[in-house]
Amino acid sequence: xxxxxxxxxxxxxxxxxxxxSYVNKAVKIMDKQGLFAEGQEWEEIKKITLDSKPVDLDExxxxxxxxxxxxxxxxxxxxxxxxxxxxxxxxxxxxxxxVIDDNNVVYIKLPRFHGNSEEGVKYARTVIDAVPDDVxxxxxxxxxxxxxxxxxxxxxxxRFISDGDNMLRFRSRKRTQWIPLSYVCMSAGVDVKAHIxxxxxxxxxxxxxxxxxxxxxxxxxxxxxxxxxxxxxxYASANTPFAMPDGSSLVLTTxxxxxxxxxxxxxxxxxxxxITDDPEIEATNWIMELLIDSKSL
Numbered sequence: 629x630x631x632x633x634x635x636x637x638x639x640x641x642x643x644x645x646x647x648x649s650y651v652n653k654a655v656k657i658m659d660k661q662g663l664f665a666e667g668q669e670w671e672e673i674k675k676i677t678l679d680s681k682p683v684d685l686d687e688x689x690x691x692x693x694x695x696x697x698x699x700x701x702x703x704x705x706x707x708x709x710x711x712x713x714x715x716x717x718x719x720x721x722x723x724x725x726x727v728i729d730d731n732n733v734v735y736i737k738l739p740r741f742h743g744n745s746e747e748g749v750k751y752a753r754t755v756i757d758a759v760p761d762d763v764x765x766x767x768x769x770x771x772x773x774x775x776x777x778x779x780x781x782x783x784x785x786x787r788f789i790s791d792g793d794n795m796l797r798f799r800s801r802k803r804t805q806w807i808p809l810s811y812v813c814m815s816a817g818v819d820v821k822a823h824i825x826x827x828x829x830x831x832x833x834x835x836x837x838x839x840x841x842x843x844x845x846x847x848x849x850x851x852x853x854x855x856x857x858x859x860x861x862x863y864a865s866a867n868t869p870f871a872m873p874d875g876s877s878l879v880l881t882t883x884x885x886x887x888x889x890x891x892x893x894x895x896x897x898x899x900x901x902x903i904t905d906d907p908e909i910e911a912t913n914w915i916m917e918l919l920i921d922s923k924s925l
Contacts, residue, residue, distance in 0.1 A: 647688035651677060654692040654878055657870050662699030663801060663881045663894070673698045685874055692878070700881035701895050703838070703863045709875030724751060724784055726758040733765040733915055734758075735908075736785060738843065741776040748780035749817040755784035756818060763824060765915035767908070768847075769831045771857065775838025782809075782843050783816035787824045791888065795846040798866045798883035799892065805883070827918045829911035830855045832900055837861035841898060842885055849889035854914055855900035856907035864893035 655677055658665050665674075677695040682688040689706055696704040725737035736759075741751050759766075766788050773781075782789070789795055792809025799805075813820045830844055832855060841864040847853045866883035884894035904910045 647682040647685050650685060650688040650873055651680060651682060651691055653872065655695065657878055658695060658699035658880060661800075661868065661870075661880055661882050662704075663865065663883060664701055665699040666801065670698050689876075696878075696880070701865070703865050703867055703881045703895065705879050706872075707869065707877040707879055724754050726755055728758075728760075728763065731765075731916065731919070732763050733767065733912065734763045735767045735769065737769045738773055738781050738784060738840070740772075740774045740840065741780050743777075743780075745817060748777060751780040752783040752816045752818045756787070756821065759787065759824070761822070761824065763826060764919055765827045765829070766824075767829045767831065767911050767915070768843075769908075770836045770840045770844060771831055771833040771907075772835045773837070773840035773843075774835055774861075775840055775863070778839035778842045779812050779816040781839055782812045782846055783818050785843070786813055787821050788826070788828045789846050790823055790825070790850050792820075792823075794888045796842060796888070797886040799886050800866075800883040804886070825852075827852045827854075827915045829853075829915055830900075831907040831911060832857045832860050832898070834858050834861055834897070836898075837863040838865075838867075841893065844898060845885050845887045845893065848887040848891070852918065854902065854911075855898075856902045856904055856911045856914075857900050858903065859897035859899045862895050862897040864898060865895070 655674055659674060664670065673695050677691055680691045682691055693706060722739040724739065727735045736755055741748065743751065768785050786792070786809055789809060795809060796807040797804050798807060810820055828847060830847055830853070832844060836844065837860065841860050844860065845864065864885040865881045867879050868882045869877040869879050872878055884892050886892050902910055
């Protein structure tokens, strides 16, 4: 009797972790959560995926990847099990750079961030603690920032964001979620400090992506704010990871970014106000012109 129970349990474990089970679970997740998982195109690929009958896990993942293109768009992907384990032990991260020039204009370089919560506090406070209350202007450089955790990024420059209650939203298929500044700072582990009202220039390039694009959109529609450089990568959407039976993660786009202007962004690049190969110079000149006009110097 014990042998029969053991064999039955083993069979159940195998069946629950096999390639068809992988496909079934992935489709269930995409069908419920995927931003674009609706309409005829999704129904067709869903049926094809469920009817695929993969012979092994590799084939199952290839089938799921095709469905992901429809359900979640280009920002969705499968994160392999070995990478999940590797990245969970990865503590490498880069600090922001803060430089204040002779005109009291601060230059802030925000790199991507994938650290833990304690490191996120250090990341944000590197900027917050270095910026005095009386700066006359700010340049936020998001070039080569491919994303990661958006909370430390936004928290780092939160003093330059006005109307923090309306700065950003995530819209899923079923609801819209506001992301107020107070929630961002709480999630990043820092206190909200007083707003600094000054001109803000944002610099982007074609590697500015994901959470960096969300950081950019927190400023969109804000007065005395202008963007310079090149269009972004076009990954302005919210991703959610779902654990799969083999230890991999199904990273699915579940929402698009919505700016305070009510503009929605997802897979399309965000075009700067000024397209230029010399964004630092253009941004500095723009800020100086505003300061001279307002007789702030």
